[in-house]
Amino acid sequence: MNSNKMKAIVWTKYGSPDVLQLKEVDKPTPKDNEVLIRIYATTVSAGDCELRRFQLPLLFWLPVRIIMGIRKPKKGRILGQELSGEIESVGKAVTQFKVGDQVVAPTTMKFGGYAEYICLQSTHVMTTKPVNMSFEEAATIPTGGLNALYFLRKGNIQSGQKVLIYGAAGSIGTYAVQIAKYFGAEVTGVDSTGKLDMLRAIGANHVIDYTREDFTKNGKTYDVIIDIVGKSSFSRSVKSLKQYGAYILGNPSLSSMIRGSWISMTTGKSVINALASYKTEDLIYLKELIDARRIKSVIDKRYPLEQIPDAHRYVEKGYKMGNVVITIEENR
Numbered sequence: 167m168n169s170n171k172m173k174a175i176v177w178t179k180y181g182s183p184d185v186l187q188l189k190e191v192d193k194p195t196p197k198d199n200e201v202l203i204r205i206y207a208t209t210v211s212a213g214d215c216e217l218r219r220f221q222l223p224l225l226f227w228l229p230v231r232i233i234m235g236i237r238k239p240k241k242g243r244i245l246g247q248e249l250s251g252e253i254e255s256v257g258k259a260v261t262q263f264k265v266g267d268q269v270v271a272p273t274t275m276k277f278g279g280y281a282e283y284i285c286l287q288s289t290h291v292m293t294t295k296p297v298n299m300s301f302e303e304a305a306t307i308p309t310g311g312l313n314a315l316y317f318l319r320k321g322n323i324q325s326g327q328k329v330l331i332y333g334a335a336g337s338i339g340t341y342a343v344q345i346a347k348y349f350g351a352e353v354t355g356v357d358s359t360g361k362l363d364m365l366r367a368i369g370a371n372h373v374i375d376y377t378r379e380d381f382t383k384n385g386k387t388y389d390v391i392i393d394i395v396g397k398s399s400f401s402r403s404v405k406s407l408k409q410y411g412a413y414i415l416g417n418p419s420l421s422s423m424i425r426g427s428w429i430s431m432t433t434g435k436s437v438i439n440a441l442a443s444y445k446t447e448d449l450i451y452l453k454e455l456i457d458a459r460r461i462k463s464v465i466d467k468r469y470p471l472e473q474i475p476d477a478h479r480y481v482e483k484g485y486k487m488g489n490v491v492i493t494i495e496e497n498r
């Protein structure tokens with residue numbers, strides 16, 4: 167291949183996984199304040215699938231559509247929200263990173279993980295890869311780890327508190343279970359039947375199969391309930407909180423925002439609509455937890471770049487446990 171070109175999965179329309187097409191596109195060139203990263207691994211997340219088919223909550227529909235493209239994704243748009251890789255070149259004003267650094271980063275609203283290369287500003291949220299993780303494992307840290315950490319901190323988790331995580335076996339949930347345990351919480355993970363053994367294996371003290379039991383009807387109460395998938399019953403979840411408990415909504419709707427403000431104003435309980443903001447210091451914090459072997463990534467399946475449409479089909483079936491990883495560069 168021409169050295170000025172790279173392979174990427176380009177997002178051509180809003181719709182089924184077929185709209186994701188393998189193309190040869192221009193390899194980016196770093197500006198003075200940017201680094202060029204050779205991407206070794208990325209992921210396909212539930213969020214990628216929601217964006218691809220453009221199935222977003224009403225609240226976000228218009229603002230995200232304006233950013234992505236009104237009628238179809240803007241020309242050359244590449245999905246992919248996180249990556250691990252190696253810095254291949256740096257702009258002349260870059261001091262924080264050097265050629266050869268192995269890094270991990272979310273792509274934020276720039277996206278672009280489904281490609282062989284990406285340029286990111288050197289001040290972008292980014293850190294060096296944990297040494298005890300493979301590139302595939304490390305690629306899962308930004309979305310799962312940063313969101314989980316943000317939601318748990320919003321709940322101000324204290325040691326000994328009872329924390330329930332709803333949608334615990336996914337990208338965010340598997341990190342949330344482990345970080346909550348690290349914070350000293352007694353963790354209940356809620357997810358579907360086939361995923362409960364994995365939840366126990368990563369440290370959940372209790373598990374609930376949502377297909378058989380409604381946690382809001384078992385008489386137990388929690389200091390913090392984190393609903394990652396936005397499918398718990400709002401009023402019954404609020405009732406399942408202890409007196410000063412917090413209900414963290416990782417997938418808030420307009421109605422939950424309005425009802426949540428009322429609950430927070432009129433009761434001792436708080437409802438928090440959590441939209442995570444990513445910070446480099448938090449990524450470094452997660453790297454340190456990983457270096458200390460306190461948390462790890464959960465990988466379900468791996469696909470090569472060319473098979474990203476198949477990875478989307480798999481993720482959409484809902485079987486995924488933890489993360490689906492895309493391996494881009496195998497000969498390293």
Ligand SMILES: NC(=O)c1ccc[n+]([C@@H]2O[C@H](COP(=O)([O-])OP(=O)(O)OC[C@H]3O[C@@H](n4cnc5c(N)ncnc54)[C@H](OP(=O)(O)O)[C@@H]3O)[C@@H](O)[C@H]2O)c1
Nearest residue numbers: 212213333335336337338357358376397416440441442484
């Ligand atoms: N607030 C933010 O800043 C932010 C940031 C990133 C992502 N998100 C959102 O967070 C959501 C989840 O992300 P993720 O990547 O962790 O998803 P994921 O990997 O698909 O995990 C979701 C898990 O929830 C389970 N689940 C589905 N329905 C459930 C129910 N009714 N009760 C309990 N568990 C249920 C799924 O299992 P089964 O399919 O087997 O049921 C799956 O294991 C996405 O909608 C994404 O858009 C929010």
